[in-house]
Amino acid sequence: MKRTEISTLGEFGLIDRIAEKNTLRQASTLKSIGDDAAVIDNSDCMTVVSTDLLMEGIHFDLAYTPLRHLGYKAVVVNVSDIYAMNAVPKQITVSIGISNRISVEAIDELYEGIFQACKFYNVDLVGGDTTSSMSGLVISVTAIGQAAAEKLVYRNGASVGDIICVTGDLGAAYLGLQILIREKQIWQQHPDIQPELGESTYLIEKILKPEARKDMIELFANAGLRPTSMMDISDGLASELHHICKQSGVGVYIEEAQVPIHADAKMTAINFGLDPITCALSGGEDYELLFTVSPSDLEKVRYMPDIYIIGEITDKADGIKLHTEGGKIHPITAQGWVHF
Amino acid sequence: MKRTEISTLGEFGLIDRIAEKNTLRQASTLKSIGDDAAVIDNSDCMTVVSTDLLMEGIHFDLAYTPLRHLGYKAVVVNVSDIYAMNAVPKQITVSIGISNRISVEAIDELYEGIFQACKFYNVDLVGGDTTSSMSGLVISVTAIGQAAAEKLVYRNGASVGDIICVTGDLGAAYLGLQILIREKQIWQQHPDIQPELGESTYLIEKILKPEARKDMIELFANAGLRPTSMMDISDGLASELHHICKQSGVGVYIEEAQVPIHADAKMTAINFGLDPITCALSGGEDYELLFTVSPSDLEKVRYMPDIYIIGEITDKADGIKLHTEGGKIHPITAQGWVHF
Numbered sequence: 001m002k003r004t005e006i007s008t009l010g011e012f013g014l015i016d017r018i019a020e021k022n023t024l025r026q027a028s029t030l031k032s033i034g035d036d037a038a039v040i041d042n043s044d045c046m047t048v049v050s051t052d053l054l055m056e057g058i059h060f061d062l063a064y065t066p067l068r069h070l071g072y073k074a075v076v077v078n079v080s081d082i083y084a085m086n087a088v089p090k091q092i093t094v095s096i097g098i099s100n101r102i103s104v105e106a107i108d109e110l111y112e113g114i115f116q117a118c119k120f121y122n123v124d125l126v127g128g129d130t131t132s133s134m135s136g137l138v139i140s141v142t143a144i145g146q147a148a149a150e151k152l153v154y155r156n157g158a159s160v161g162d163i164i165c166v167t168g169d170l171g172a173a174y175l176g177l178q179i180l181i182r183e184k185q186i187w188q189q190h191p192d193i194q195p196e197l198g199e200s201t202y203l204i205e206k207i208l209k210p211e212a213r214k215d216m217i218e219l220f221a222n223a224g225l226r227p228t229s230m231m232d233i234s235d236g237l238a239s240e241l242h243h244i245c246k247q248s249g250v251g252v253y254i255e256e257a258q259v260p261i262h263a264d265a266k267m268t269a270i271n272f273g274l275d276p277i278t279c280a281l282s283g284g285e286d287y288e289l290l291f292t293v294s295p296s297d298l299e300k301v302r303y304m305p306d307i308y309i310i311g312e313i314t315d316k317a318d319g320i321k322l323h324t325e326g327g328k329i330h331p332i333t334a335q336g337w338v339h340f
Numbered sequence: 341m342k343r344t345e346i347s348t349l350g351e352f353g354l355i356d357r358i359a360e361k362n363t364l365r366q367a368s369t370l371k372s373i374g375d376d377a378a379v380i381d382n383s384d385c386m387t388v389v390s391t392d393l394l395m396e397g398i399h400f401d402l403a404y405t406p407l408r409h410l411g412y413k414a415v416v417v418n419v420s421d422i423y424a425m426n427a428v429p430k431q432i433t434v435s436i437g438i439s440n441r442i443s444v445e446a447i448d449e450l451y452e453g454i455f456q457a458c459k460f461y462n463v464d465l466v467g468g469d470t471t472s473s474m475s476g477l478v479i480s481v482t483a484i485g486q487a488a489a490e491k492l493v494y495r496n497g498a499s500v501g502d503i504i505c506v507t508g509d510l511g512a513a514y515l516g517l518q519i520l521i522r523e524k525q526i527w528q529q530h531p532d533i534q535p536e537l538g539e540s541t542y543l544i545e546k547i548l549k550p551e552a553r554k555d556m557i558e559l560f561a562n563a564g565l566r567p568t569s570m571m572d573i574s575d576g577l578a579s580e581l582h583h584i585c586k587q588s589g590v591g592v593y594i595e596e597a598q599v600p601i602h603a604d605a606k607m608t609a610i611n612f613g614l615d616p617i618t619c620a621l622s623g624g625e626d627y628e629l630l631f632t633v634s635p636s637d638l639e640k641v642r643y644m645p646d647i648y649i650i651g652e653i654t655d656k657a658d659g660i661k662l663h664t665e666g667g668k669i670h671p672i673t674a675q676g677w678v679h680f
Contacts, residue, residue: 004444014470018451022465026430029464038466040431040484042382051467051482053435057474090366091380095393095480104344111358124369125362126378127391130354134397135475140435142391142482
């Protein structure tokens with residue numbers, strides 16, 4: 001029998017392969033595979049569903065991830081997908097697979113983080129599954145949200161001339177992770193040396209305890225602004241730009257100088273011998289929002305706090321381009337997280 | 341720091357511990373942890389959500405589980421929970437964690453089974469997550485269904501005098517699993533011996549490719565029958581009786597002679613030196629329905645195909661009892677699957 005390695009397809013290739021064979025039969029399925037979340041029609045309101053699977057050794061390392069933060073983050077990454085649809089998360093389910101290495105106290109800590117996130121994001125834990133695991137800790141979260149049909153924002157709505165924006169700053173989570181990995185290595189070699197994390201609080205918080213941009217969705221609602229397309233930045237800006245462009249059938253032109261990077265992230269990138277813009281483009285897990293607005297909404301976003309205009313939607317034929325601070329124009333290649 | 345082993349709580353103890361600390365804030369959360377599925381109010385219709393996490397080495401052994409059957413079953417166990425609410429499944433999400441042992445062809449096979457189940461149960465695959473796994477295959481499925489509020493059936497609706505029924509027959513999946521485990525052991529010791537499965541087709545199909553009782557929900561709807569309580573039998577009849585009795589605040593009296601056990605299951609149990617009724621009570625994974633009906637509905641269920649009246653709901657003080665074929669009355673102890 002033929003054996004093709006999954007690495008030859010990559011994560012997105014694998015998802016495309018599954019999606020191609022997928023037949024939809026329910027009239028209520030408005031949106032299936034391919035956006036931040038699925039959309040289900042309930043006549044008067046839409047149900048929005050998103051799910052994530054977090055695996056020990058792939059998505060987190062318990063050596064430097066407190067369980068409380070892990071629980072919190074497991075909720076955040078899911079509600080982030082719901083916000084990315086311009087919807088409001090309402091309920092979550094949490095399933096866990098646990099090895100006998102994990103104690104009841106450890107589970108309590110994990111759920112403390114989950115409940116803290118439920119409180120902050122005003123969502124209810126409504127179900128789940130608990131099972132044992134032969135190996136590491138596995139956490140699967142499904143978030144369910146609601147929105148009126150006309151409020152929903154998909155990845156496929158960007159048009160030529162739209163302004164492209166991001167919230168917050170980018171690359172910080174990736175650099176926070178690099179610091180944690182470095183400190184773990186030092187600790188493994190010299191268990192008596194205390195980790196030096198003091199200077200990097202912001203970066204470490206971005207990787208260990210990120211927040212979803214609930215505030216932005218509320219800001220949009222208050223300003224009567226509906227982005228033309230939107231998604232959350234989990235795999236890195238470059239990868240997400242490719243998603244928006246592919247699904248909207250457009251190109252994009254990004255100004256390097258406008259991509260927001262925190263001062264600590266810039267400094268740390270340089271210390272690691274990395275280019276800050278590369279970290280912002282290809283580092284993942286920022287959970288900021290990438291969105292486009294119609295040029296007629298420019299005045300609405302121009303003075304919104306923590307929103308940065310980074311470029312413009314162009315014709316598909318123009319490709320996905322970065323105008324560097326040095327004045328050159330480079331194609332932006334998608335990287336995302338390479339799991340496989 | 342104190343360390344309590346999860347085995348001291350057990351699965352249900354762990355779930356209770358989590359549920360106790362759970363605060364609900366959303367008016368739309370009608371039912372949270374504690375039934376087959378959660379229920380979310382969408383004004384005109386209810387959204388019903390259920391989720392399961394299947395782990396290699398715990399829930400399945402790839403040595404004797406064809407991936408196509410595994411994919412099929414992963415969907416079945418979830419839609420079964422939706423039917424157990426007297427609701428109709430409409431959508432599913434599927435997340436998978438895969439090690440590099442798994443090829444693209446293997447994933448294709450897994451999804452062939454998933455799509456086959458989607459077709460049979462008329463549900464849409466609307467999303468999910470794909471990630472790599474450091475160890476075994478992990479499958480997390482969430483099913484989403486719909487029902488009118490007045491149709492939903494919970495675990496807590498049984499009253500004294502209600503008739504208790506099961507669909508199909510019990511213990512077959514457990515005995516099918518025993519055969520597969522035996523054949524695997526023989527094969528490991530003597531790789532040249534072909535497995536002897538021919539005589540046990542029914543039992544093996546019940547463990548590898550079970551079906552959810554979609555037909556029963558349709559039968560109930562056509563007959564205008566609404567059970568007073570219902571759940572699916574995934575952990576074994578004994579365990580499920582305890583759930584119904586605990587949540588409804590009642591007791592139950594079961595007639596051993598009325599518990600349906602397939603002839604092949606009886607024969608195989610005896611060959612393994614097991615008591616058939618013990619397999620029916622404590623073997624899990626049958627995915628049949630356990631339900632109660634009001635005595636006034638007796639005539640409706642009496643002649644329904646593949647439905648068996650096995651006893652009566654009694655006062656809580658009377659406990660959970662089995663009237664054996666030998667004429668004795670024994671308490672039924674809950675076992676369920678012991679994961680931890």
